[in-house]
Amino acid sequence: MSERVLPILNENGNLIPWAPFMVMGAMTFPEDRAAIRQFYSAMSIDPTPSKVTKPLLRKVREASNRGFAAGFVYSAACHLPNVTKEPSFLKAAAFVSSIVKKLKENPQEPWPGPANRNQVQSAFWEFRNVAHFWAGFSSLRAQLDRERGVDLDWVLILEDRAVFLDFLGHSESLRQELAKVLPKASPDPWVAPQALSLPKVQGGYRAIEPALRQFVENYKSSKSY
Numbered sequence: 001m002s003e004r005v006l007p008i009l010n011e012n013g014n015l016i017p018w019a020p021f022m023v024m025g026a027m028t029f030p031e032d033r034a035a036i037r038q039f040y041s042a043m044s045i046d047p048t049p050s051k052v053t054k055p056l057l058r059k060v061r062e063a064s065n066r067g068f069a070a071g072f073v074y075s076a077a078c079h080l081p082n083v084t085k086e087p088s089f090l091k092a093a094a095f096v097s098s099i100v101k102k103l104k105e106n107p108q109e110p111w112p113g114p115a116n117r118n119q120v121q122s123a124f125w126e127f128r129n130v131a132h133f134w135a136g137f138s139s140l141r142a143q144l145d146r147e148r149g150v151d152l153d154w155v156l157i158l159e160d161r162a163v164f165l166d167f168l169g170h171s172e173s174l175r176q177e178l179a180k181v182l183p184k185a186s187p188d189p190w191v192a193p194q195a196l197s198l199p200k201v202q203g204g205y206r207a208i209e210p211a212l213r214q215f216v217e218n219y220k221s222s223k224s225y
Contacts, residue, residue, distance in 0.1 A: 002187065002188050003188070003189055003191045004190050005190075005191055005192075005193050005194075006026060006190055006193065007022065008023065008192070008193065008196070009195060015161070015196075018040070018044040018158070019164070020154065020157050020158050020164055021043040021044055021047070021158075022036065023168075024039070024043075025037075026130055026190045027060075027133050027134060028059055028060050028067075029059075030129050030130040030190065031129070047158070063127075064134075065112045065113035066113060066123035066127060067127050067130070068113055068137075068138060069096065069100065069113040069119075069120050069123040070123045070124040070126065070127035070131040070134055070135075071127075071131050071134025071135035071136075071138055072096045072099075072100070072135070072138070073089070073120060073121075073124045073131065074092075074124070074135040074174060074178060074185075074186075075138070075139065075174060075208075076095050076208065077089060077092035077182055077185065078135075078174055078177040079208060079209055080212070080216070081181055082209055083209060083213040083216050084213075089121075089124070089182055090121075091215075091219055093117060093120045093121045094215075095212055095216075095219075097115060097116060097120045100113065100115045100120070101116070128185060128186050128187075129187070129188050129190060130189070131186065132172070132174045132175035132189065133167075133171045135170075135174045136168070136169075136170035136172075136173075136174055137167060137170075139174065140152055140163075140166055143170075144163075152167075165197075165198055165199060166199055168196070169199040169200065169201045171192075172198055173200075173201050173202060
C-alpha cells in the first residue's frame with residue numbers, strides 16, 4: 001500500500017485556507033493530481049458558484065453518484081467480518097447492489113447512482129483510493145442526523161473546522177478498518193497528514209449488519225476477491 005498525503009497543511013502545520021476543497025478535489029479526481037490542484041485553486045479563489053466554478057461543481061455532483069456507491073461498498077466491506085468468516089469485495093458490492101436497486105424504486109427520492117452489480121463494482125474501482133472519504137461523509141451524516149438532527153453538507157464542512165475534522169476522522173477510521181479486512185482493495189489511498197490530530201471515531205453503519213448478515217447467508221459465488 002502506497003499512501004498519498006493530501007497537501008492540506010502549510011509549513012507551520014496549520015490547515016490551509018479552504019482545505020475541504022482540496023479533499024473535495026481528490027474525491028472527484030482521485031487519480032489526477034493536476035485536476036485536484038486546479039480544482040482547489042479555482043474554488044479557493046471563488047468559493048461561490050460562478051462562471052468558472054459552476055462546471056467544477058457540476059463534476060463534483062456527477063462524481064458523487066458513483067462516489068457514494070463506492071463509499072457504500074467500502075462501509076459494507078468493513079462490516080463483513082462481523083457477519084462472515086469469508087469477507088470479500090464481491091460480497092460487499094453484491095450487497096450494495098441489492099440495497100440500491102430497492103432505493104432506485106423509491107418514487108419520492110430515487111437512488112441516483114449505479115444499481116446493478118457491475119456498475120457498483122465499476123464505481124468502486126474508479127473511486128477505490130478515496131472511497132473512505134465518501135463512506136466517511138455518509139457515516140458522519142448519519143451520526144449528525146441521529147444525534148443533532150443536522151443534515152450534513154459541504155457548506156457545513158467548509159464553515160465548521162470541527163465538522164471537517166470529524167469528517168476526516170470518520171474517513172480515516174474506515175480506511176484503517178478496511179485495510180485489515182481487504183488490504184488490496186485500496187492500494188494507493190489519499191490520506192490526511194499524520195501531523196493533523198483527528199478525533200477518534202467509530203465510522204460505518206452498524207445498523208446495516210442484520211441485512212448484511214441475511215444477505216451473506218443467501219449469497220452464493222465461487223469467486224473471491
